[in-house]
Amino acid sequence: MKQIALVVSCVVLLSVGAALRTARPPMIAEDSQSLEEKYTPTESEVAEIRSLIHDLREIADPHVGLSPTMSGTGFAPVPWAVEMHGDILMNHGLKASPAFARLVEYGPKALPYLLEALDDSTETGLTVEHGGGFGGMRYAAPPPVRWVTDSLPWPPLRELNPARPIEQELLDEAERLHQAGLAPKRRRVPSRIDPDHDVSDDASADDTLLDLISRMRQFHTITVGDVCYVIIGQIVNRTYMAVQYQPTALIYITSPVGDADVRAFVRRSWESHTPAQSLYDSLLLDFRTDYTSSAALRLAFYFPEESEAVFLDYLERLSLTSSEERHRWNRS
Numbered sequence: 001m002k003q004i005a006l007v008v009s010c011v012v013l014l015s016v017g018a019a020l021r022t023a024r025p026p027m028i029a030e031d032s033q034s035l036e037e038k039y040t041p042t043e044s045e046v047a048e049i050r051s052l053i054h055d056l057r058e059i060a061d062p063h064v065g066l067s068p069t070m071s072g073t074g075f076a077p078v079p080w081a082v083e084m085h086g087d088i089l090m091n092h093g094l095k096a097s098p099a100f101a102r103l104v105e106y107g108p109k110a111l112p113y114l115l116e117a118l119d120d121s122t123e124t125g126l127t128v129e130h131g132g133g134f135g136g137m138r139y140a141a142p143p144p145v146r147w148v149t150d151s152l153p154w155p156p157l158r159e160l161n162p163a164r165p166i167e168q169e170l171l172d173e174a175e176r177l178h179q180a181g182l183a184p185k186r187r188r189v190p191s192r193i194d195p196d197h198d199v200s201d202d203a204s205a206d207d208t209l210l211d212l213i214s215r216m217r218q219f220h221t222i223t224v225g226d227v228c229y230v231i232i233g234q235i236v237n238r239t240y241m242a243v244q245y246q247p248t249a250l251i252y253i254t255s256p257v258g259d260a261d262v263r264a265f266v267r268r269s270w271e272s273h274t275p276a277q278s279l280y281d282s283l284l285l286d287f288r289t290d291y292t293s294s295a296a297l298r299l300a301f302y303f304p305e306e307s308e309a310v311f312l313d314y315l316e317r318l319s320l321t322s323s324e325e326r327h328r329w330n331r332s
Helices: 002-014 032-039 043-058 098-109 111-119 143-148 165-179 205-214 224-236 260-270 275-287 292-302 304-317 323-331
Strands: 070-073 083-087 123-130 136-139 191-193 216-223 243-246 250-253
Touching (some): 032 275, 043 098, 043 111, 043 123, 043 224, 098 224, 098 275, 098 292, 111 224, 111 260, 111 275, 123 136, 136 216, 143 165, 165 260, 216 224, 224 275, 260 275, 275 292, 275 304, 292 304
Parallel strands (some): 136 250
Antiparallel strands (some): 070 083, 070 243, 123 216, 191 216, 243 250
């Protein structure tokens, strides 16, 4: 069944946005309790999920959302579902760890445990560095603040869907803080001396000072909580990047470990007593608003039986007769 739904999803992906914005409300699963029963993890699955979160500390390679040389979105279980937003022309060396990919696969079953681990400060083997000079590395403000202050990183990111009530509420709160002059600001990541750069023993005093300046670097070591932030984004169809490249020569860090406001934003957005139902409803809303293709992929992957009727209904109503619909087709 999942394979069939994924095939249908691929058809939907090719026709993104053509006929979705109609007056029909999103289809909601009729029996919330049965949906939760179906997608509640077993004891052995909970044990594996916790073990996988523990194994995130072994990450040593960049990946989508954890790369200082590119920004974009991805869905680890489907390697081709990577969308670049901005990057340096180079081999980025992206590699999803098995633990990362498996947690994304678990989806709604893993979501409560990932939210719980957002404050896990255990360091991974991945350290992001900016070599100084032009550009720099900065801590980003929480996503709602970036939206209301028009200080979005380039390009505008799908970090919120205002059609979803809780996310609109978070935007309203951020707007009030902004109007009161209390919105959090971006901060530079402190510079420190690169310990791996040697100073010559026979250098003059001036040479030593210049060499010390050349050794100044900005570093951020990725934590388990940072990785959980990215994984949550891949599950819930949001562009949560712990590390983001922004032209030119800028690196932005969004860390739920280092920033309690980021952590609170994510938890308020996605904590639920019915995580499977909440995710299903959110993906359906995304599917019918602005995040159509990426929502279709996740609906087909996580909820193949429940989403089959949604896709068939979409294809039945698909029409390219109007200029507006053709424009949406071409844009997708």
